[in-house]
Amino acid sequence: MLKNRYAKVWKHIWLPILCNIKVNSLQWNQPARPPQYKSMVSPGLNMTDGNKKIRQFFFPSLTFKFLIRASLVALFAYLFFGHLCTPLLIKGRSMEPTYRDGSINFCWKLRYIFSEPKKYDVVAVRFAGNKVMLLKRVIAVAGERVEFRNGKLFVDGKEMNEPYVHYPCHWNLPPRQVEKDCVYVVGDNRNMPIENHHFGQAPMKRIIGGPLW
Amino acid sequence: MVRIKYIIIAVLVVIFGIWGIWAAVHFFQSEEKKVKKQFHLLSKWTSKETGENTFAMAQKVKNIGKLFAEHCELKANVISFTGRYTTEEISSYAARARFPFSNLSLQFYDFNVAFPEEGSAKVTLTAKLTGRTATGEDVDETHELECALKKIENKWLFSYLEVVEVLKK
Numbered sequence: 001m002l003k004n005r006y007a008k009v010w011k012h013i014w015l016p017i018l019c020n021i022k023v024n025s026l027q028w029n030q031p032a033r034p035p036q037y038k039s040m041v042s043p044g045l046n047m048t049d050g051n052k053k054i055r056q057f058f059f060p061s062l063t064f065k066f067l068i069r070a071s072l073v074a075l076f077a078y079l080f081f082g083h084l085c086t087p088l089l090i091k092g093r094s095m096e097p098t099y100r101d102g103s104i105n106f107c108w109k110l111r112y113i114f115s116e117p118k119k120y121d122v123v124a125v126r127f128a129g130n131k132v133m134l135l136k137r138v139i140a141v142a143g144e145r146v147e148f149r150n151g152k153l154f155v156d157g158k159e160m161n162e163p164y165v166h167y168p169c170h171w172n173l174p175p176r177q178v179e180k181d182c183v184y185v186v187g188d189n190r191n192m193p194i195e196n197h198h199f200g201q202a203p204m205k206r207i208i209g210g211p212l213w
Numbered sequence: 214m215v216r217i218k219y220i221i222i223a224v225l226v227v228i229f230g231i232w233g234i235w236a237a238v239h240f241f242q243s244e245e246k247k248v249k250k251q252f253h254l255l256s257k258w259t260s261k262e263t264g265e266n267t268f269a270m271a272q273k274v275k276n277i278g279k280l281f282a283e284h285c286e287l288k289a290n291v292i293s294f295t296g297r298y299t300t301e302e303i304s305s306y307a308a309r310a311r312f313p314f315s316n317l318s319l320q321f322y323d324f325n326v327a328f329p330e331e332g333s334a335k336v337t338l339t340a341k342l343t344g345r346t347a348t349g350e351d352v353d354e355t356h357e358l359e360c361a362l363k364k365i366e367n368k369w370l371f372s373y374l375e376v377v378e379v380l381k382k
Contacts, residue, residue: 092353127339127357127379129323134355134380173382185380198355200380 084109085212086130094187094197095135097166098122099211107133109209117141117183117207119155120164125185126208134198135211136185137164146184148173148194153186167191176201183207244369245326248334248362251369252321255280259307261317261344270311278304281371282363288375291356314352317344332364337377 060066081087088105099105099122107124117123117138125134139162140146140155147154151169153162169190178184178201186199242250258273258280278300285303288295294306311317325337342354361373 125379127323127355128325128337129339131322132339132341132355136380198380200382202380206379 088124088133088135088211090135094189095122095137096189098137098164098188099135106212107209108212111210112207116204117210122211123183123185123207124209124211125202125206130208133208134185136187136199136202138183139186140178140184142178142180142182144184145175145177146173147175151190164188165190181205244328244334248326248336248369249324251280251362251371252324252336252338255371256319256321259311259317259319261311261314263316270308274304274308274311277307282365285371286373288373290378291376313346313348314344315347317342317352334362334364334369336360336362 085106085108088107090099090101090103090105093101112123119138119141121138123136123138125136127133139153139160145154145156147157148169148171151171153160154175165188167189171190171194173194181204182201183204184199184201187197190197255277258276261270261273281298281300281303283300284297285300286297287303298306320341320343322339322341323337327335329335337357337359340356340358342352342356344352346352357377357379359373359375359377360371362369363372364370
């Protein structure tokens, strides 16, 4: 009984609000409408009505339901695109060819809520806030030793296969151990002097998510 | 005639209203806004446009010095610029640092302003420096900054500035 009532409430109140669906209210404690009114509600497909519908779609009348619907859509968009899945404009070439300069992506912030970044994941590293962040690839996790020998990456003394690196690299970096609660991040494009590339050990608390694709 | 009178009154009310809002914003700024304004000034005077003349450059460099306290501590390991500096030293360093660039832009994002005690402010923010050198080399640096400002003679002046190492090589 209760379930049926909830279904009615959902069908007659929330569904029309959220989806702008016209529901036949005759089924729910409403007096029957006269036939002439019914035909007005469900008009035929003549040009005037079509224009009306188009106008109604682009310039909807400011009804209470519309305002609630618009507010819900705005709230959802703000929460989703402002806090959970923020749009990213990639600037710079440090992650090429995986992520091109000027391309657009989204930062999915729930990615590392229940898990920690794994080796070879691409992660977003924040600065003071969320407006500017670094996009880098995790090459080693806490406790591992990282080293570059003539452009080749060695983790714990073992040479790693890096299919995402497409450009020549001649880096040399003495071995160093990744500290606790940190990950070692580097860009995919290492075709530049090592001094000009922004890479290194990042604390886990600075990792705010990863790109959506 | 009566209608014109009302229109004039309405126009005057609108003008005084706008002026009142401007005055309120301008004269009754919150301390946070005053602190942020110093960063906007730093950004404005550090930035450089192509073809900047010598007079404008000298004026900007002089103004940069005015934003700092008499003895300011700077910690920037990335550019080997660490120590206590006077306003003159900061101005001359700014002039030297700006010189090789044909255009330069410094922008600040993500301000976190706190007032640990009266007359002092702590700010954490992201600074983005972009530009092109005279030799055509593009520069794009982003760093997190930790700054401390002190209120001296009713002006917020930088007393400490540190470039935070986000990625430790």
